[in-house]
Amino acid sequence: MQPKTLFDKLWDDHLVVSETEGQPAVLYIDLHLIHEVTSPQAFSLLAEKGIDVRRPDKTWATMDHSVPSLGPDSSKVRPFVDDEAREQVETLISNCRKYGIPLSQMGEKNQGIVHVIGPEMGLTTPGKTVVCGDSHTSTHGAFGCLAFGIGTSEVAQVLGTQCLFQRKPKSMAVEFAGIPPEGTSAKDLVLFMIQQLGIGGGTGYVLEYRGEAIRRLSMEERMTVCNMSIEAGARAGLIAPDETTFDYLKGREHAPKGKDWERSIAQWGNLKTDAEAEFDQVVHLDVSSLTPMVTWGTNPEMVVSIGNSIPEPKSESEWKALEYMGLEARKPIVGQKIDVVFIGSCTNSRLSDLREAARYLRGRRVAQGVRVLVVPGSVEVKHQAEAEGLDRVFRDAGAHWREPSCSMCIAMNGDRLEPGEWAVSTSNRNFEGRQGKGGRTILASPATAAASAVEGCLTDIREWRFV
Amino acid sequence: MRPFTQVKGPYAVIPNENIDTDQIIPARFLKTTEREGLGRYAFYDWRYGPKGESNSDFILNQGTYEILVAGENFGCGSSREHAAWALLDAGIRVVISTSIADIFKSNALRNGLLVCQVSRAFHQYLVNARDQGLEVDLPRQRLLVPNGKHINFELDPFAKRCLLKGFDQMDALMDYLNQVEEYEEQH
Numbered sequence: 001m002q003p004k005t006l007f008d009k010l011w012d013d014h015l016v017v018s019e020t021e022g023q024p025a026v027l028y029i030d031l032h033l034i035h036e037v038t039s040p041q042a043f044s045l046l047a048e049k050g051i052d053v054r055r056p057d058k059t060w061a062t063m064d065h066s067v068p069s070l071g072p073d074s075s076k077v078r079p080f081v082d083d084e085a086r087e088q089v090e091t092l093i094s095n096c097r098k099y100g101i102p103l104s105q106m107g108e109k110n111q112g113i114v115h116v117i118g119p120e121m122g123l124t125t126p127g128k129t130v131v132c133g134d135s136h137t138s139t140h141g142a143f144g145c146l147a148f149g150i151g152t153s154e155v156a157q158v159l160g161t162q163c164l165f166q167r168k169p170k171s172m173a174v175e176f177a178g179i180p181p182e183g184t185s186a187k188d189l190v191l192f193m194i195q196q197l198g199i200g201g202g203t204g205y206v207l208e209y210r211g212e213a214i215r216r217l218s219m220e221e222r223m224t225v226c227n228m229s230i231e232a233g234a235r236a237g238l239i240a241p242d243e244t245t246f247d248y249l250k251g252r253e254h255a256p257k258g259k260d261w262e263r264s265i266a267q268w269g270n271l272k273t274d275a276e277a278e279f280d281q282v283v284h285l286d287v288s289s290l291t292p293m294v295t296w297g298t299n300p301e302m303v304v305s306i307g308n309s310i311p312e313p314k315s316e317s318e319w320k321a322l323e324y325m326g327l328e329a330r331k332p333i334v335g336q337k338i339d340v341v342f343i344g345s346c347t348n349s350r351l352s353d354l355r356e357a358a359r360y361l362r363g364r365r366v367a368q369g370v371r372v373l374v375v376p377g378s379v380e381v382k383h384q385a386e387a388e389g390l391d392r393v394f395r396d397a398g399a400h401w402r403e404p405s406c407s408m409c410i411a412m413n414g415d416r417l418e419p420g421e422w423a424v425s426t427s428n429r430n431f432e433g434r435q436g437k438g439g440r441t442i443l444a445s446p447a448t449a450a451a452s453a454v455e456g457c458l459t460d461i462r463e464w465r466f467v
Numbered sequence: 468m469r470p471f472t473q474v475k476g477p478y479a480v481i482p483n484e485n486i487d488t489d490q491i492i493p494a495r496f497l498k499t500t501e502r503e504g505l506g507r508y509a510f511y512d513w514r515y516g517p518k519g520e521s522n523s524d525f526i527l528n529q530g531t532y533e534i535l536v537a538g539e540n541f542g543c544g545s546s547r548e549h550a551a552w553a554l555l556d557a558g559i560r561v562v563i564s565t566s567i568a569d570i571f572k573s574n575a576l577r578n579g580l581l582v583c584q585v586s587r588a589f590h591q592y593l594v595n596a597r598d599q600g601l602e603v604d605l606p607r608q609r610l611l612v613p614n615g616k617h618i619n620f621e622l623d624p625f626a627k628r629c630l631l632k633g634f635d636q637m638d639a640l641m642d643y644l645n646q647v648e649e650y651e652e653q654h
Contacts, residue, residue: 016650017643023625026643028650038547040500049637054647066498084498091500135546135570151548151574152502153637161640163647167623169569199485200540203569233543235569299485299543317484317538410494419517431489431544433512 003274006240007171007206010146010271014129016163024165030128031145032058032158033114034101036092037065037412038133042155043095051160053099058162060123061096062104063089064113065412069375069402078106078403081414099159112378112404115139115346119223120380122252126241126268131158136346136428138229142222143249144241144271146206149230169206169235170280173273176211178288183462185356186221187348187426187445189213190228191293195303196285202234205281208273209239213287219248220350227347228428231300240272292461295430295443296333297321302430304333306448306460324432325440326420334460336442338422341372341399341453342435343446345409345427349377351384353426353446358390360450360461361397367456372399373415375407399453411436424452468579470633474560475602478534479526480594486537487544488571492553494545505549506556533560534601536593540564541582542571551575561603563610565590576626577636581605583620605630 004012011027019025032055034042039061046053053059066085068078080086089106096103104111110121115136118124130140130147133155140147150164157164174197180189194201207229209222217225222239229237246265249255256264292306298321304311312329313319322329327336343349343357354376366372374394376382382404385391391401408415409427417423417439426449430441442458451459496508513525521528535554541564542550551574554562561581575582581603585593589610593601602611605627611617629636 016646021624022628024623026640026646028647028654037497041502041548044500044502045637051637051641065494082498088498088500133546133548135544137546149546149570151546151551151570151577153548153574153577157637157640160637161644161647162651163640163643165625165636165640199543200566200568203540203566230544233540233568299487315484320483412494412497429487429489429544431487433493434489437493437512438517 003276005171005273005277005279006144006208006238006271007146008277010127010129011168013127014146019167024167026163027166028129029131029158029162029164030058031060031118031123031130033118033130033132033137034059034061034155035065035114035132035134036063036088038152039095039155040088040091041152042133042159045153045156046160053101053159055162056100056102059101059159060118061092061101062111062114062117063092063106064404065406065410067106067405068413069373069405069407069415071403085413107379109379112381113346113349113406115227116349116377116381119143119219120378122249122255125249125255125264126245126271131164135230136227138235138237139223139227139346141226141229141236141238142219143245144238144268146236146238148235170204172202172205172207172281172283173279174207174209175282175284176209176213177284177286178213179216180213180287180290184290184292185445185447186217186224188290188293189287190225191295191300191303191443192287192290193285194228194232194300195293197232197283199231199299199301200233202229202232205234207234207237209237214239215242218352219244220352223350224347228300231428241268292445292448294333294448294458295441296325296327298324298430298432300428300430300443306334306458309333334458336422336458338370338424338452338457340417340421340423341366341370341449342408342423342425342427343449344373344375344377344407346377347428348426348446349375349381351381354381354385354390357446357450358393360447360454361399362393364397364454366398366453370453370456372453373402373408374399375402376404378404408435410434424449424458468633468635471560471579471581471605471630473602473604474533475600476533477530477600478536478593478597479532480536480597481526482538482594484538485540485543488542488547488550489544491542491550492547497547497549502552504556505553506558509553509557527557531558533558534563534603535559535561536563536590538564539566541567543568546570548574548578551578551580555580563590563593576630579630579633581630583610585610585618585620589618
């Protein structure tokens with residue numbers, strides 16, 4: 001048999017109709033996650049055509065983007081930023097009711113960021129095709145799923161047929177050599193990767209992350225890496241499942257049980273790239289001297305090692321980025337004054353991220369004048385964090401402990417930067433205005449963000465006096 | 468979607484590289500449940516200043532254009548189809564760049580917004596000669612400039628068929644429901 005990459009196997013397993021020159025493949029979708037922002041128009045399209053939802057049992061909905069991060073007020077009402085946001089959430093609720101789609105509602109156990117709850121509930125399992133009207137669907141690739149973001153009319157297609165027209169992307173192996181030093185995280189690793197590949201480097205490809213540095217990561221860390229595949233232009237990023245994956249999934253609510261579990265593990269064990277298989281492209285990245293990484297500009301390839309100076313701009317767009325950020329070339333990035341710290345998003349809002357941030361904030365106070373928002377990724381994460389007393393750590397330090405939502409990553413729910421403010425953010429995009437019009441985002445790991453909150457400026461955790 | 472016919476006229480140049488979908492339509496305008504009327508939000512933060520005043524330096528405030536020539540990696544970032552809807556509603560029918568981000572490209576083509584990838588040399592020529600017009604010949608997959616020169620662009624034959632006939636991929640997918648059922652029985 002011809003050797004195959006993991007991606008080839010996932011692709012071939014889901015072909016309903018093979019592609020020809022004149023027509024893309026018809027690809028079957030195993031899990032469709034939906035949320036309030038990119039689904040309403042899809043349901044309207046279905047209604048216009050009189051088409052029913054084909055497989056509500058393979059669909060799961062939650063609300064995250066427009067949801068307030070503030071809890072209920074004295075009249076037990078969640079303070080939506082405006083009526084439009086509330087109506088969007090209500091539209092999702094009524095669509096789910098109409099079509100019998102399971103929904104994790106605000107405040108319920110598994111409500112939260114769609115890419116946090118899928119894995120948390122055990123809906124995301126190896127070998128599946130997973131789609132969602134959200135580009136960070138690449139997150140689920142951490143489980144050896146073919147997972148990618150789609151547009152709203154594709155959401156309608158999947159609701160109506162459980163399939164999509166797709167051309168097969170090319171494959172790229174990202175081979176990590178070496179073991180990252182202590183004091184670095186999965187976030188630093190993926191920021192380094194995007195710096196090396198560039199924001200368009202993965203366009204047209206599905207990435208497979210490989211090497212010992214990847215194998216040693218926990219599932220939550222692997223999700224952080226796969227999450228940001230799209231920031232290098234790749235719709236999907238994959239990691240072959242292994243014992244770490246199986247340990248994470250065992251016993252989760254929707255994961256297979258009993259004999260099904262045994263059978264599933266045996267099948268999942270085959271989900272790896274065959275020894276002789278060839279990729280369309282191979283990239284080698286040495287991470288043995290990785291450092292904490294941060295962004296200095298207005299897209300996620302504009303990354304610098306925290307110990308280095310802000311680079312000399314090489315293009316007009318880099319000049320513009322520096323100007324927007326209010327930063328100066330050749331100056332150290334460490335020590336840059338900040339106004340806001342955001343710890344959250346589908347990249348870094350899981351329990352391990354919160355524990356890491358708490359390690360730096362425990363027994364300390366955030367610097368005067370710095371606003372710190374900690375937003376857990378799901379109600380489940382929130383409950384676990386509170387059971388460990390992490391909420392007290394954050395509150396005692398002077399940070400805001402909020403309700404699960406995308407919050408300031410996309411600034412749709414009222415949590416946002418004011419023009420000119422600098423933020424250290426554990427999210428995934430530093431585009432102009434992403435966190436609020438005129439806001440300036442520095443992407444970083446939870447550790448860097450938390451230490452910077454204490455210092456009031458961008459901080460190198462390797463040299464931090466408190467560690 | 469309506470069939471794509473010939474497009475001919477002046478083009479707007481936004482030379483910036485890596486124009487992300489947050490620039491094409493900022494996230495705060497995504498709270499709508501409608502597809503229509505998003506054109507007024509297209510490039511909102513570039514078109515308007517902090518107090519809502521119109522930025523006269525910005526090309527899309529200087530005229531009406533059906534063709535947009537933009538820098539490399541246009542449409543990177545989020546999967547919001549609102550980006551394609553907003554451009555179409557603002558009158559844009561064709562985007563020309565040296566490269567287009569995957570999800571945006573697919574969203575655009577599904578909605579009748581033609582995206583053309585051209586060589587760096589031709590792109591540079593268009594940027595330099597921005598005061599002239601351009602003709603887009605979809606059936607022959609050619610871009611024609613006034614001096615009689617033309618360049619071919621690549622396009623997925625399926626996307627081309629959908630554009631020319633104005634048909635919806637959803638309808639085409641519905642024709643495969645028997646095969647989908649067979650697939651489900653086998654898996």
